[in-house]
Amino acid sequence: MAGVMIQGTGSDVGKSVLVAGLCRLLTNRGLRVRPFKAQNMSNNAAVCADGGEIGRAQALQAMACRVPPTTTMNPVLLKPQSDRTSQLVVAGRVAGTMAAGDYRRRREELLGQVVAAYRRLSAEADIVVVEGAGSPAEINLRAGDIANMGFARAAGVPVVLAGDIDRGGVIAALVGTQVVIDPADAAMIRGFLVNKFRGDPALFDDGRAEIVARTGWRDIGLVPWLPNAARLPAEDAVALGRGGERGEGPLIAVPMLSRIANFDDFDALAHDPAVRLRMIPPGEPLPGDAALVILPGTKATIADLAFLREQGWDIDLAAHVRRGGQVIGICGGYQMLGTGIADPDGIEGVAGQVAGLGFLPVETVIAGVKTTRPATGTLADGAAFAGYEIHAGVTTVAPGTPPFLHFADGSPDGAVARDGQVAGCYVHGLFDAATARASLLARIGAAGDPLDRREAIDAALDGVAAALEAALDIDALLDIAGEAP
Numbered sequence: 001m002a003g004v005m006i007q008g009t010g011s012d013v014g015k016s017v018l019v020a021g022l023c024r025l026l027t028n029r030g031l032r033v034r035p036f037k038a039q040n041m042s043n044n045a046a047v048c049a050d051g052g053e054i055g056r057a058q059a060l061q062a063m064a065c066r067v068p069p070t071t072t073m074n075p076v077l078l079k080p081q082s083d084r085t086s087q088l089v090v091a092g093r094v095a096g097t098m099a100a101g102d103y104r105r106r107r108e109e110l111l112g113q114v115v116a117a118y119r120r121l122s123a124e125a126d127i128v129v130v131e132g133a134g135s136p137a138e139i140n141l142r143a144g145d146i147a148n149m150g151f152a153r154a155a156g157v158p159v160v161l162a163g164d165i166d167r168g169g170v171i172a173a174l175v176g177t178q179v180v181i182d183p184a185d186a187a188m189i190r191g192f193l194v195n196k197f198r199g200d201p202a203l204f205d206d207g208r209a210e211i212v213a214r215t216g217w218r219d220i221g222l223v224p225w226l227p228n229a230a231r232l233p234a235e236d237a238v239a240l241g242r243g244g245e246r247g248e249g250p251l252i253a254v255p256m257l258s259r260i261a262n263f264d265d266f267d268a269l270a271h272d273p274a275v276r277l278r279m280i281p282p283g284e285p286l287p288g289d290a291a292l293v294i295l296p297g298t299k300a301t302i303a304d305l306a307f308l309r310e311q312g313w314d315i316d317l318a319a320h321v322r323r324g325g326q327v328i329g330i331c332g333g334y335q336m337l338g339t340g341i342a343d344p345d346g347i348e349g350v351a352g353q354v355a356g357l358g359f360l361p362v363e364t365v366i367a368g369v370k371t372t373r374p375a376t377g378t379l380a381d382g383a384a385f386a387g388y389e390i391h392a393g394v395t396t397v398a399p400g401t402p403p404f405l406h407f408a409d410g411s412p413d414g415a416v417a418r419d420g421q422v423a424g425c426y427v428h429g430l431f432d433a434a435t436a437r438a439s440l441l442a443r444i445g446a447a448g449d450p451l452d453r454r455e456a457i458d459a460a461l462d463g464v465a466a467a468l469e470a471a472l473d474i475d476a477l478l479d480i481a482g483e484a485p
Contacts, residue, residue, distance in 0.1 A: 003036075003122060003157045004481035007132035007148055007189075009173035013164035014195045016057040017229045019131045021464035023064035025474065026127060028465060034073065034125040035061030038114040039107075039133055039147040041078040041086070043261035043299045044234070047388040051372045052092020053077060056233055056264060057131070063454075064461050075117040076110055076146065078103070081259065081300050081348055091117070094370055097347075107144040114146050115155050127481055130157055136185060137177045149185040158483045159189045160220055166196035171207055175214045190480045191218035193472060198225045218480070221472035228463035231271060231456060233264040250291035250444040251276045255313050257304040257332075258282070261297040262390065265330055268431040268453040274446040282307075286316035291444035292326040293317060295333025297428065300348045301366070301393070305336050305356070314357060326443050327359065327422045331391050334414060334424030338362035338395065347392055359422045360415045361398035368392070375427050377407040380416075383439035387429025395426070 006022070008015045019035055026033045037058055046059030052071035062069035071092030079087040081097065088095045088103065090113065098106070122128050133147035136159075144150065152159050161177060163170040174194075178186050192211060197204060201222050208219050254266055256279050269277045280286055286293060298304040308314055321327060329337040335356070342353040343366035356364075369392075376386045385405065397403075397415050404414025404425040414425025420443070431437045432453035441448040468474075 002126065002478070002481040003118075003128040003130060003155070004477060005130035005132055005152050005157045005159045007136055007152075007159050007161050008134070009137065009161065009163045009170070009177055010135045010167075013162055013167075014223075014229070015131050015162060016060070017226065017232060017464060018162055018193075018195065018223070018468070019129050020057070020061045020064045020232065020461060021226075021468045022129050022477075023061050024461045024465035025468050026129070027065050028462075031126040032124070033065045034067070034121045034128050035065060035131065036072075036118055036121055036128050037074050037131040037133065037147075038118070038151045039076040039078070039110075040074050041080065041133065043079050043259065044264060045077065045079065045089075045262065045390060047372050047374055047390055048092060049374060050092070053089050053372055053390065054092065056262075060233055060457070061129070061131070063457065064465075072117045072121050075114050079261075079299055082303070085349075087299070104141075104144060107146050107150075111146045111150065111154055114151060118151075118155050118157075127478075128157075132159075135177070136161075136181050137173075139180055139182075142182070142185075149181065149188060152188045153184070157188075158480050160191045160193060160477065160480060161189050161217070162193050162195050164196050165194050165204070166198070166225070170194055171211055174211050178215050178217075189215075189217055190483065191220045191476065193220040193223060195223045196225050197222050218476055219473070220477055223471045224467060226464055226467055228460040228467070231460035232464070233267055233457070248273060249275045249446050250441075251278060251287060251289055252292045252294060252444075253278050253280050253286050253290040254294045254296055255280045255286065255308065255311070256282065257296060257298045258307045259299040259304050261299045262331065262428045263296060265296065265428050265431065266294070268437055268449075268456075271453075271456060272437065272441075272449040274448050275441060275444075280313075282311055286313055286320060288319070288323075290320060290325060292328065293320055295327070295329040295336055295424075297330050297391075298332035301332040301335050301364075302341055302343055302352060302354055303349050304332065305341065305354060308336065317357065317359075321359065321418070321421065324421070328440070329360070329424030330430070331389075331426050331428060332393075334360075334362075334426060335364040335393050335395065337422060337424045338364055340364070341393075342366065360417050360424055361401050362395050362415050362424075364393045364395045366392050367394045371426075375407060377405055377413075379405050379436055379439050381439050383433075383435045385427065385430050385433050385436035387427045387432065389426050390428065391426050393426075
């Protein structure tokens, strides 16, 4: 059994992409590789074959290993519902909602489950590549930690620390991490790498030598800026809106709700040259020249419906419809388009009932039982889709309302109104398959890229892996991984 953990000097230093790239690189070398992240915090979740939830990053990393994702790869998932509360998912299933302070007290009891999951995963692999969370330098969070050094020490997994040179101060970030953390934690770090370098690598030779001299860690390498990383699904909503508007053709607008979830629904559109995708941040109106507005999923539908109205987006949306524009709601966005939403038990926040936007003849009750499952089927014109459901709502559709799609078993989902102008459903991933995307984009006169999103991601993973193979001392990394007990 071998394992190595990639921790970072901070959030957003590229840990998820590095782990995904290493998983593909080592898989291409013929090893049985598995990804692992003890604790993830993200509303961008994926659904495994058994219906369990894990972070989207671990699903991507499983794809890099060319294996199906399982809940063992991410045993603890936190899904923020407000500034102070999160839904807790353990072993793929909802285990309650709790405040940050309550979760900090509960982490220690979860450590045993996390280590046991790692051991099970290790039993089926030649090597496990583990992703940390945030940074071990956040020493105020060290007590009860299960995401970084708390896990590394409990499971005996050696660490390679990644720093981000693009944000500046990488020498101080790497060396400073060793200075501030507990000496026993620092002893777990066996090497370092520098990520997101632009320019001539030789220009940073002295910097790397200085880090070695000050820390005693092995220099694993200098990773260049990876263009292929932009083609991979993002884990955190902080990445939304980066890179500007791509493509040509009709404009698609997506309002960035405060609790937006499963936002990788729009990655295929962002990379499709037949359309322009624009993520609309708070404070900006929905563009009047948009051909299609998509209301995205959210972790707190009633709260985000209030947020939508605070931005004036409800008024913009009504004007868009009057102009003949198309609207699609996905999951929480579908619920918002209905006539009413009730959360009698406060599943997603404060209990209550509100009027919806009124564009679809549907009503939703937020229920305690969560639906999480893979989903396949066809759209109205027979175009095949493959996605997943992940929602707590139960939606009742008025009799006689045309469905948006049919599942493989023939059952309907969603609703269509205004002669096809407004539609919604619960299925995420609708735009990933080229045939389904072409069908949906035909509504706004766009042809759509013939490439499936999965094919594009797979090619991007190979590109990242090739870049890491050239930039890193993989033999040194495997030596470190072999130090795991």
